[in-house]
Amino acid sequence: MSFSIRQLKYFVVTAELGQISQAAKELCISQSAITTAIKEVEHYLRQDLFIRSSKGVSLTEAGQLFLPKARQILVMIDETTRLPLSAAAVEGVLRVGVTYTVIGYFLPHHIQRLTQLHPNLKIEVYELDRKSIETKLLNDKLDFGVLLTSNLSNETLRYETFINSTRRLWVSSHHELLSAAKVSLKDLQKYPYIMLTVDEAEQTVLKYWGEEQPNVQYRTSSIEAIRSMVANDNGIAILSDMVYRPWSLEGKRIETITLQEKVPPMEVGLVWKGDVKKTVQMEAFYDYFHSIFCTPLFTKTS
Template sequence: MGFSLRQLRYFVATAELGQISQAAVDLSISQSAVTTAIKDLEQIVGVGLFTRTPHGMDLTAAGRQFLSHAYDILKKVDEATHLNFVSSEVEGTLSVAATYTVIGYFLPMHIERLRRLFPKLNIQLFEQNRESIEEGLLANRYDISVLLTSNILNPQLVTETVVGSARRLWVPAQHPLLQRDEVGLREVSEEPYIMLTVDEAAHSSLKYWSMSSYQPRVMLRTTSVEAVRSMVANGLGVAILSDMVHRPWSLEGRRIETINLKDHVPAMDIGLAWRANSTFTPAMQAFRGYFQQAFGLPGTNG
């Protein structure tokens, strides 16, 4: 008996998040469904893929090897699903600007796919902050950009959100807040807080904090996501950041857990932006069409 794509997706989610409960939340299914899928998958492949510990699910050596194959399989399936759009014969040069967070945690995989789908398309990437991207789009230095669309307010630019990444509370393993039935901004305000500042993250977070009666007790402001990860994992504070930049382990090998907050915290929206009234070139259409297909957005004319 072979395994299913569903079992592979459940396995990958558990491997990435390190806990069946977190995988179930991320997949919007029951914990029992994830547990059953993993047990069935282990029976099919004939080896244990995880070591069960009090703190979560750790991959075995066989599990790490299987994860690599699972990524390859799911990648091929995804590519096969999203091949039928703009002709692969599109050619030319496309100048794409992207912000730090997007280019570090979102864009590389999609650029690699685009280059394979459109081998004659020369994509030139530029990392810039939002202000420089806005100015560059209006000055025609960049054709299109990929950035946090919620930060764009310039009426001369058009934005199109392609995906929203949920923001959750990051805490170290065995943190007392993990034992609570509900956690909100009030509880977070009582903890030392690590404030990420890159890509206007501090400005975005203060927007939702300002809507509450509480304020974060900031003990460090940093532009480094890895600094936040290490500080949280080592028990020096907590942070609210998006799933897109979350990894369950710090560089020191210490675990980071996530908690869904009961108070409304907006997702981090990632998408495209271009100059209003732009005439879309075939290269721009190919780029935009890829993201519309990849994320199931309705196709519209540029």
């Protein structure tokens, strides 16, 4: 059992802002992702770090003791990333293919951080569909793909998943389903469904719906359009926490509901050609994501 840099950052931001909703807005992630991360840290420490109330959160005594230590750890990590580069600094070109959702809601922050870490590394980013990325990887036209790993079709490609983003139901702030004790896919059939058409979202939706299909009234390639349509009560949608934001462009509220069925999460990670030997540039790119999402800060030994 362990916790990560990401979880530690979520704790610190929440402690500083005093509200999970504000922390989610600051970090551009869902409230549920922050709540889960904090619970995992509390489980590891075997102590509650926050007192929850309708007005927000405040630190417990244990939380007050833990906060400066958490800040110190994050500062040390940040300072490490700013160390002067050695003579063996990573340089050259790295070619990365990314899908629509990844380039819009996941990658930009990490490209910025990688640029700080390796200023002599030029990262060329190409937005492509999954099939095109697979083909270009196999033909050595790309070094990495960053995409939905659950959609991969070519078994000769290697991959590592870094994000498992829960898919939930999106509804308007006054939708009648918010008062329901439980919500199943069958309950949704009478409501107009808004279908996302990028990153093979429609195929994924139809798979987990099974025989009982959604009542699709609208199709769009724009997540922002879905956000506005849901907020205006034009329909409902099931999308991942990674792309969730609580407000539409018009400033209307969007709520989420966890469905009774086990809906598969959206899995995002790196993909590369199976028999290729990683270059120095590829190793730097891979090591960055592995350290952020897979390397624990602390690990229990007993």
